[in-house]
Amino acid sequence: MINKNGLTQTLEAYNFTNELKIDNFTRQAFYQGRMKLKPEIFKIMNKKFLEDFYKNENFKTFKKYKLLAIDGSLTDLPNNK
Numbered sequence: 827m828i829n830k831n832g833l834t835q836t837l838e839a840y841n842f843t844n845e846l847k848i849d850n851f852t853r854q855a856f857y858q859g860r861m862k863l864k865p866e867i868f869k870i871m872n873k874k875f876l877e878d879f880y881k882n883e884n885f886k887t888f889k890k891y892k893l894l895a896i897d898g899s900l901t902d903l904p905n906n907k
Contacts, residue, residue: 836853843851
């Protein structure tokens with residue numbers, strides 16, 4: 827649900843319940859339970875994630891900043907001189 831990784835909700839729910847070894851799982855129960863989540867929980871989870879991220883001091887810096895980058899681009903190099 828949160829880390830979809832390009833999966834459908836059905837596959838994500840299936841993987842989640844397999845990991846927890848939940849045998850009596852139905853998609854309907856998952857979706858009904860999901861609807862009961864309060865939006866505030868995502869704010870709390872985000873706050874906790876950021877606190878943990880900035881608490882960790884085991885990292886390198888660039889000019890005293892944490893540098894994060896994601897590059898999904900593709901580059902084709904020419905195959906000649």
